[in-house]
Amino acid sequence: MKEETEGRVFSVVKLILSGLLLILSIVLNVGKTAELIVRIAAAVISGYEIVIKSFKNLIRLEFFDENTLMLIASVTAFIIGETFEGVIIVLLYNLGELLEDIATDNSREKIAGLAELKSVKANLFSDGKIVETDPHEISVGSLILVRKGDRVPIDGTLTDDSANFDLKAVTGESKLYNIEKGEIVYSGSINVGDAVIIKTEKLYKESTVEKIIEMVEQSTERKAKTQKFITSFAKIYTPSIVLFAVLLAVIPPLFDNYNFVKWIYKALSFLIISCPCALVISVPLGFFIGIGALAKRGILVKGGNYIDAMSKTKVAVFDKTGTLTTGDFSVGQITAYNGFSDSELLKIAASLEQESSHPIAKALKSAANGDFYNVLHVKEKAGVGVMGEIGGIKYSVGGAGILNGKNNGVINKNSDNNIVYIEKEGVLIGEIELVDRIKPEAKDIALKLCQVGVTETVILSGDKKSVAERVASELNINKVYSELLPKQKTDKLNEIMLTNGKGTVLYCGDGINDSPSIAAADVGVAMGALGSEAAIDCADVIITDDNLHKIPYAIRKAKLIKRKVITNIVGSLSIKFAIMALSVFTALPIWLAMFADVGVMLLAVLNSLTISLYK
Numbered sequence: 001m002k003e004e005t006e007g008r009v010f011s012v013v014k015l016i017l018s019g020l021l022l023i024l025s026i027v028l029n030v031g032k033t034a035e036l037i038v039r040i041a042a043a044v045i046s047g048y049e050i051v052i053k054s055f056k057n058l059i060r061l062e063f064f065d066e067n068t069l070m071l072i073a074s075v076t077a078f079i080i081g082e083t084f085e086g087v088i089i090v091l092l093y094n095l096g097e098l099l100e101d102i103a104t105d106n107s108r109e110k111i112a113g114l115a116e117l118k119s120v121k122a123n124l125f126s127d128g129k130i131v132e133t134d135p136h137e138i139s140v141g142s143l144i145l146v147r148k149g150d151r152v153p154i155d156g157t158l159t160d161d162s163a164n165f166d167l168k169a170v171t172g173e174s175k176l177y178n179i180e181k182g183e184i185v186y187s188g189s190i191n192v193g194d195a196v197i198i199k200t201e202k203l204y205k206e207s208t209v210e211k212i213i214e215m216v217e218q219s220t221e222r223k224a225k226t227q228k229f230i231t232s233f234a235k236i237y238t239p240s241i242v243l244f245a246v247l248l249a250v251i252p253p254l255f256d257n258y259n260f261v262k263w264i265y266k267a268l269s270f271l272i273i274s275c276p277c278a279l280v281i282s283v284p285l286g287f288f289i290g291i292g293a294l295a296k297r298g299i300l301v302k303g304g305n306y307i308d309a310m311s312k313t314k315v316a317v318f319d320k321t322g323t324l325t326t327g328d329f330s331v332g333q334i335t336a337y338n339g340f341s342d343s344e345l346l347k348i349a350a351s352l353e354q355e356s357s358h359p360i361a362k363a364l365k366s367a368a369n370g371d372f373y374n375v376l377h378v379k380e381k382a383g384v385g386v387m388g389e390i391g392g393i394k395y396s397v398g399g400a401g402i403l404n405g406k407n408n409g410v411i412n413k414n415s416d417n418n419i420v421y422i423e424k425e426g427v428l429i430g431e432i433e434l435v436d437r438i439k440p441e442a443k444d445i446a447l448k449l450c451q452v453g454v455t456e457t458v459i460l461s462g463d464k465k466s467v468a469e470r471v472a473s474e475l476n477i478n479k480v481y482s483e484l485l486p487k488q489k490t491d492k493l494n495e496i497m498l499t500n501g502k503g504t505v506l507y508c509g510d511g512i513n514d515s516p517s518i519a520a521a522d523v524g525v526a527m528g529a530l531g532s533e534a535a536i537d538c539a540d541v542i543i544t545d546d547n548l549h550k551i552p553y554a555i556r557k558a559k560l561i562k563r564k565v566i567t568n569i570v571g572s573l574s575i576k577f578a579i580m581a582l583s584v585f586t587a588l589p590i591w592l593a594m595f596a597d598v599g600v601m602l603l604a605v606l607n608s609l610t611i612s613l614y615k
Contacts, residue, residue, distance in 0.1 A: 011098050015091065018046035022087050039083040043074060047090030050074075070275070072242070073268050080261050082268075085589070089272060092598050119153035119187070119209075125197070135204040147195045152187050155207045156198035163196045165189040167545070188212075212300060212544075241274040248584065262587075269583040269593040273576060282568040282604030286611060290561035293612045298544040299554050306540040309523050310558035314503025316454050316551070317493060319517070320461040320471055322359055322510035323527050324445070324548070325436045329363035332417060332433035338424075345430040349422050351375050352386045352397045360420060363434055382486055385421075396423045400464065403428065418463060438474060441548045446476040448552040452559070455503070458496065460489045460517070490516045497522065508551060525551060564611055568604040575600050 021042035025035045053067040070093045077086035123145040124133040130145055135153040138144065143159070146152055152165070164176045167189045176192060179185050185198055187207040204210065249267035253260045287304035294301055301307060321327050334342040350368035352375055353361035365372075378388040385398015396402050403421055418434040446457050459480040461468040468482035481492050497505045497520075507514075507521035510528060518524035519538040526539035528546040543550050579596050582588060 008098070011094065014046050015094055015098065018042045018087070018091055021045070022084070022091070026084075036083060039087050040078070042087045043078070043090055046087075046094050047071075047074060050090060050093070068238075068242075070272075073271050076264065076268055080264055082265065085268075092595065093275075095598065119151050122153040123147070123150075138200055138204060140200055140203060142200045144198050144200060145195060146185075146191045146198055148191055148193060150191055152185050152189050152191065152198065153207075154198075154200045154204050155187050155202045156185055156200040157182055158185050158196060159199055160196045163191060164193045166192050212295075241271065245271040245274075266583060266587070269588045270580055272593040273579050273583055273597050275597050282572070282601070282608050283565055285605060286561060286565040286568060286608040289608055289611045290557065290564075294554060294557055297550065297553070298547075299550050299557075300542040300544065301554075302540050306523055307558045307561050309504045310506065310541070310555055311562040312502075312504040313452075313454055313506045313523065313555050313558075315456045315458065315496060315500050315505045316449050317458040317460055317496060317505060317507045317517075317521070318477070319489075319507075319509035319514050320459050320463060320468060321436060323508055323514075324442045324459070324471060324475060325438050327359040327436065327510065329359055329418065329434040329436050331363055331367040332435045334430065334432050336430040338427065338429050340429050342430075345422055346432065347371055347373060348390065348395055348429075349397045349420060349432055351390060352378070352388050352395060356380065356386065359436075360418065360434055364420070364432070394425055397421070399462075418467060438471060439546070439548060442475055445548050445552070446478075448549065449555070452552045452555045454506075454552075454555070460484055460492055462486075462489070486514075486516060489514070490520050493517050493520055506551075506555075508548075561611055564607055568607055571607075572600050572604050575603075 019042075021038050025038040025042070030038070047070075050067050050071050054071045057068060070089055074086045074089040077083070077089060119135055121132050122135045122138055123130050124138055125131075125143040125145065126133075138154060144154065144156070158179050158181055160181060162178060162180050163185075164178055165185060167177055167186065177189070184201065187204075187209040245267040248270060249260070249264045252266075253263045256263065284304070287307055290307055291301050291304070301310075318324050331346070334345060336342050336345045340348075346364065346368055350364040350371075351373040353364050354372055354375065355378065373390045375388040375390055378386065380386045381398075384401040385396055387394065387396040389395070397420060399419070400421065402423060418436065420432045420434060421428060422430045422432070449457060456479070457477045459468055459472050459477050459482075461471075461480070461482050462484055463482055465482040468480050471477075472480035484492060493505070493507055504522040506523040506525060507517050508525040508527060509515075509518050510526070514526075515538045518526055518540075521540075523541060524539045525541045525543060527543050527548070541554065543554075575596075579588075579593070583593060
C-alpha cells in the first residue's frame with residue numbers, strides 16, 4: 001500500500017511539473033527554439049514511461065496497444081510542428097491512467113473489507129504472560145487472548161463457556177453469533193463480550209481470513225468470456241486503426257494539393273480517438289468491482305467467468321439437508337425391539353457415530369449427552385451407514401440401505417421424518433426418528449429465483465422419497481430426486497446439465513458432503529462454508545453464512561454486472577466510431593480528440609463504479 005501511494009504521488013508530481021512547463025512555454029516569450037526545448041522536456045517528464053512500455057512491447061513483438069498509439073501520435077505531432085498538441089497527448093493520457101488506477105485501487109481496498117479482516121497482532125499466552133505477537137509466528141495449539149472489541153486473528157476453539165462474536169466483516173450480515181465452549185471461532189470475527197481465550201487450530205496462513213483474501217485476489221485471474229473477447233478484439237482493432245490512420249495521412253493528400261500536414265493532423269486525431277483505453281480498462285474493472293461488491297455481502301466469487309455464468313442461470317439445483325433445511329436434527333420418537341430399552345438403543349447409535357460430522361450423527365451424539373460405548377473396527381459406507389463392534393458384537397446404524405430389504409414388516413413407513421435404523425448381527429433392534437426443520441428463508445426461495453430468471457428448481461437428496469417430496473411441496477420446488485447416493489447425485493446433476501441447453505445449471509450444497517456435485521456444476525455454490533477447506537477448494541461461489549436469499553441476490557447482481565460491461569462496450573465503441581468519423585471529415589483539434597478519448601474512458605469507469613451502489 002505504501003509503494004502504491006508513493007507511486008501515485010510521483011505520478012501527480014510528474015503531471016503538475018509537465019503542465020507547469022507547458023504553461024511556461026505559452027506565457028513566456030522565449031523564442032521558438034527555447035519553446036521547443038521546454039515542450040520536449042514537458043513531454044519527456046510525463047511520457048517517458050510510455051516510451052519504455054512501447055519499446056518493451058516492441059521487443060515482445062506486441063506492437064499495437066494504447067501506449068504505442070500515444071507514442072506515435074505525440075512524436076508525429078512534434079514532427080509536424082504541433083508541439084502543444086504533442087505535450088497534451090501524453091499529459092491527458094497519463095491523467096486518464098492515474099484516474100483509472102485510483103478507481104481500481106479503491107475497489108481493491110473495498111474487496112471483502114480486506115483491510116478490516118486482517119489482524120496485525122495477537123495476544124499470545126507465553127510462560128504465564130501475555131505477549132503481543134505477530135499472528136504469522138503463532139503455532140497450532142497456542143492460547144491467545146481476545147479482548148472485547150478485538151478481532152480474532154486465527155481460527156481456533158473457544159476455551160471459555162460461551163461468548164458472542166460479530167462476523168459482519170466476514171459474512172456481510174449484522175448478526176451476533178453465540179459460540180459455545182469447544183466450538184470454532186473464525187478469524188475476522190469480533191469479540192463483543194468479555195475477554196476470552198481461544199486455542200488456535202490452524203496457522204495464520206491457513207485461517208479463514210487468509211483463505212478469503214487469497215481467493216478473492218486470485219479471482220481477477222479467471223477472466224469472463226467478455227474479457228477474453230475484448231482482448232482478442234483489441235489485437236485486431238488496434239493494428240487496423242493504425243493502418244487506416246497511415247492511409248488517411250498518405251492517400252487523401254494526393255488529391256488535396258499534397259497537403260500532407262492537414263491530413264497527418266486528421267490522422268493523429270483519428271488515432272488518438274480510436275485508442276481502446278475505455279474497453280481495455282472498463283471491462284475487467286466492471287467484473288473486479290462486482291466481485292468486490294459481492295464479497296462485501298459475504299458472497300465470494302472465484303472469478304469473472306463465474307459472474308458471467310451466474311448471469312445466465314436457468315436451473316437451480318439444491319441439496320436438501322443443511323441447505324434448504326437447517327440440518328440441526330433433533331431426536332424424536334425412539335422405537336426399540338428385541339428387549340432393548342430406548343436409552344440403550346440411543347447409546348449404541350451415538351457410539352457408532354462418534355467420529356462422524358454428519359448432521360444426523362451430531363443429533364444422536366447430542367441426545368446421548370456424551371454417554372458412549374467403546375467401539376472397535378468402525379467402518380463407514382457412504383450413503384449407507386456405519387458399522388462397528390461393541391463388546392465383540394457387530395452393530396450397524398444408518399438409513400434403510402443397511403437393511404438390505406430385511407425386516408420390512410417393522411419399518412416405520414408412515415413418518416415423513418428421517419429414520420435411523422440400528423441392527424445387531426444383521427437383525428433390526430430399533431428405529432430412531434430424527435426431525436429436521438425447513439429454513440425460514442427457504443420458503444420463498446423458488447419465487448425469488450423465478451424473479452431473477454431461473455426457470456426450474458430441483459432437489460437432489462439422499463433422504464427417502466416421502467421426506468424429500470414433502471420439502472419440495474412446501475417450497476414449490478419443480479422437481480425432486482430422492483434416495484440418491486453421493487455418486488448418483490452427481491450423475492443426476494450431469495444429466496440435468498446435458499438437457500438444459502444454453503442456460504447455466506447452478507448447484508447449491510452445504511459444502512460438506514456435496515463436494516463432487518458442487519465441483520461438477522456450471523456454477524457450484526457452497527452454503528455456510530466458512531472455514532471448510534473442501535468447499536473453498538471445489539466451489540465457484542461461496543456464501544459465507546447460510547442465507548439462501550443471497551443466491552438470487554448474487555444472480556441479480558451478476559446480471560447487473562454483465563449489463564454494465566455490455567453497456568461499456570457498446571457505448572464506448574458507438575461514441576468512438578462517431579467521433580472518429582467526425583475527425584475524418586472535420587478539422588478536429590488534437591487536444592479535443594484527446595479529451596474525447598479520456599472522456600469516454602472516464603464515462604466507462606464511472607459506469608462500472610455504479611455497480612457497488614446497487615442494493
